[in-house]
Amino acid sequence: xxxxxxxxxxxxxxxxxxxxxxxxxxxxxxxxxxxxxxxxxxxxxxxxxxxxxxxxxxxxxxxxxxxxxxxxxxxxxxxxxxxxxxxxxxxxxxxxxxxxxxxxxxxxxxxxxxxxxxxxxxxxxxxxxxxxxxxxxxxxxxxxxxxxxxxxxxxxxxxxxxxxxxxxxxxxxxxxxxxxxxxxxxxxxxxxxxxxxxxxxxxxxxxxxxxxxxxxxxxxxxxxxxxxxxxxxxxxxxxxxxxxxxxxxxxxxxxxxxxxxxxxxxxxxxxxxxxxxxxxxxxxxxxxxxxxxxxxxxxxxxxxxxxxxxxxxxxxxxxxxxxxxxxxxxxxxxxxxxxxxxxxxxxxxxxxxxxxxxxxxxxxxxxxxxxxxxxxxxxxxxxxxxxxxxxxxxxxxxxxxxxxxxxxxxxxxxxxxxxxxxxxxxxxxxxxxxxxxxxxxxxxxxxxxxxxxxxxxxxxxxxxxxxxxxxxxxxxxxxxxxx
Amino acid sequence: xxxxxxxxxxxxxxxxxxxxxxxxxxxxxxxxxxxxxxxxxxxxxxxxxxxxxxxxxxxxxxxxxxxxxxxxxxxxxxxxxxxxxxxxxxxxxxx
Numbered sequence: 001x002x003x004x005x006x007x008x009x010x011x012x013x014x015x016x017x018x019x020x021x022x023x024x025x026x027x028x029x030x031x032x033x034x035x036x037x038x039x040x041x042x043x044x045x046x047x048x049x050x051x052x053x054x055x056x057x058x059x060x061x062x063x064x065x066x067x068x069x070x071x072x073x074x075x076x077x078x079x080x081x082x083x084x085x086x087x088x089x090x091x092x093x094x095x096x097x098x099x100x101x102x103x104x105x106x107x108x109x110x111x112x113x114x115x116x117x118x119x120x121x122x123x124x125x126x127x128x129x130x131x132x133x134x135x136x137x138x139x140x141x142x143x144x145x146x147x148x149x150x151x152x153x154x155x156x157x158x159x160x161x162x163x164x165x166x167x168x169x170x171x172x173x174x175x176x177x178x179x180x181x182x183x184x185x186x187x188x189x190x191x192x193x194x195x196x197x198x199x200x201x202x203x204x205x206x207x208x209x210x211x212x213x214x215x216x217x218x219x220x221x222x223x224x225x226x227x228x229x230x231x232x233x234x235x236x237x238x239x240x241x242x243x244x245x246x247x248x249x250x251x252x253x254x255x256x257x258x259x260x261x262x263x264x265x266x267x268x269x270x271x272x273x274x275x276x277x278x279x280x281x282x283x284x285x286x287x288x289x290x291x292x293x294x295x296x297x298x299x300x301x302x303x304x305x306x307x308x309x310x311x312x313x314x315x316x317x318x319x320x321x322x323x324x325x326x327x328x329x330x331x332x333x334x335x336x337x338x339x340x341x342x343x344x345x346x347x348x349x350x351x352x353x354x355x356x357x358x359x360x361x362x363x364x365x366x367x368x369x370x371x372x373x374x375x376x377x378x379x380x381x382x383x384x385x386x387x388x389x390x391x392x393x394x395x396x397x398x399x400x401x402x403x404x405x406x407x408x409x410x411x412x413x414x415x416x417x418x419x420x421x422x423x424x425x426x427x428x429x430x431x432x433x434x435x436x437x438x439x440x441x442x443x444x445x446x447x448x449x450x451x452x453x454x455x456x457x458x459x460x461x462x463x464x465x466x467x468x469x470x471x472x473x474x475x476x477x478x479x480x481x482x483x
Numbered sequence: 484x485x486x487x488x489x490x491x492x493x494x495x496x497x498x499x500x501x502x503x504x505x506x507x508x509x510x511x512x513x514x515x516x517x518x519x520x521x522x523x524x525x526x527x528x529x530x531x532x533x534x535x536x537x538x539x540x541x542x543x544x545x546x547x548x549x550x551x552x553x554x555x556x557x558x559x560x561x562x563x564x565x566x567x568x569x570x571x572x573x574x575x576x577x578x
Contacts, residue, residue: 095562096562097562098562099555099558099559099561099562191539192537192538192539193539193541206536206537232544232546235543235544236537236541238539238541239544298527300523301523301524301527303520304520304521304522304523304524305524307517307520307521308521308524315498322499323564324563324564324571324573325559325562325563325571326559326562326563326564327564328564329564329565333573333574334574335574335575335576336573336574336576337499338574339573339574340499341499341500341501342501344498344499344500344501345500345501345502345503346501348500350506353500353502353510354510354513354514354517356498356500357491357494357495357498357500357510357514358514358517358518360494360497360498361486361490361494361514361518364494364497370525371521371524373534374524374525374527374529375524376534376535376536377527377529377532377533377534377535378524378527378529379534379535380532380533380534380535381527381529381532383535383538414516415513415516415517416516416517416520419517419520431538432537432538432539433538456538456539
């Protein structure tokens with residue numbers, strides 16, 4: 001069952017070939033047998049999953065159930081889940097049982113999807129390798145000595161190892177797309193405001209978006225359909241109807257104009273990754289698309305602007321973790337100051353501390369204009385580059401990451417080199433655009449990703465392009481050995 | 484841009500963040516690296532460029548001033564480290 005698509009699983013559930021209870025049990029069994037190698041799941045929720053599966057079976061028998069009913073998924077541990085530990089990969093929230101559900105959680109629950117557990121992640125989603133987690137690193141199923149990417153590393157590794165057919169992720173600077181690329185799966189970050197951030201623990205509020213990780217675009221479409229839409233509880237949620245993604249999947253690509261930003265193919269890109277991207281573009285040409293050289297002249301500002309905006313917003317968002325209302329509190333605080341300082345000092349790991357300090361510095365008196373304001377201005381330049389590009393082309397393509405998965409520990413002592421692994425994904429968050437990564441080949445036995453960037457609210461088009469490509473390629477069906 | 488250990492100490496204090504003094508030097512080096520990297524922004528002329536607050540230029544939605552949430556104090560305080568009589572307890576602030 002673990003190699004079936006959502007469409008096949010949904011058909012099997014409806015035909016009575018297997019029940020959601022059997023499917024759920026099979027996923028739980030794979031998690032307990034295979035996950036010790038990966039460390040992709042922090043909390044397994046077997047009992048509630050089995051109870052939800054039985055309910056889904058009843059609903060399926062009654063008919064009129066959405067496609068995702070009875071389908072198991074893994075949930076990134078950044079989404080609040082009532083009564084279930086929501087750790088965000090941090091010691092700070094190791095004891096935190098969320099008192100309410102995130103909107104994404106509610107939507108999946110209401111549709112009858114089965115939550116199997118909560119996935120490992122970089123602490124507070126700050127990282128590109130899943131090595132900053134309090135619960136230890138996640139390993140890449142393609143090579144256990146390598147990172148799965150991050151921050152949604154647990155979700156990506158779990159889907160790649162077929163522990164669950166679907167997983168949720170969040171993406172602030174590449175945290176869905178980069179691990180999807182490094183693990184050889186499909187991941188989509190929607191337009192900013194498309195999916196509700198309510199109950200999704202905030203990292204950088206002007207950049208954070210939730211999205212699906214799956215083995216194919218067609219499967220990702222099913223989850224995206226379920227979680228998208230306006231939510232009055234998120235002040236940045238967009239009041240706009242959600243497209244029907246599935247009927248668009250097979251749209252013809254004749255006349256499609258693909259833009260290749262020259263800045264995404266320069267120095268720093270692994271030649272083997274570049275060659276695979278070229279080969280994927282040839283497939284799109286065969287499908288009727290034309291390829292055009294474009295320029296995003298302010299690309300080089302993306303990573304620097306991001307490392308002002310994201311830390312500034314995180315230093316503000318994480319000030320709520322103070323040892324008073326929830327989360328970790330130090331032993332025997334001698335006064336209030338000591339309670340704050342030690343609870344935060346003991347509760348946060350080094351990368352989170354670095355970012356809080358950068359943000360605190362950038363926002364401190366006298367520095368605001370030089371850092372935050374300047375970065376927000378650079379952000380407009382970056383966004384305007386995309387706006388101009390989309391006057392010439394329908395979609396932008398390039399590599400998701402400059403290389404395949406790196407070794408555990410390879411970049412952990414060098415923050416700037418780690419930050420550069422998101423060099424092609426960050427601009428998309430700064431501009432608020434939808435972006436996607438799909439498997440496009442292998443280099444030295446490791447998977448690599450093709451990034452697709454669409455205009456605002458063109459998630460449907462991205463899924464369509466990805467689906468058409470996946471019908472003429474089989475990279476997305478490849479599975480790591482031993483899983 | 485380079486930060487020394489005194490600067491790290493000061494920033495950690497502003498952020499109410501406990502940092503082991505043995506780590507000051509390491510943080511000073513890392514944070515300086517990051518800030519030097521970010522310096523690239525200085526080279527761009529941004530005169531007259533409006534800072535971007537929201538990619539779709541959305542502004543905050545307003546709603547009518549009605550009570551929409553019910554009181555869930557007990558549920559929220561169930562996850563607090565220390566509470567008493569509906570209040571959050573912290574060490575004594577006033578002597």
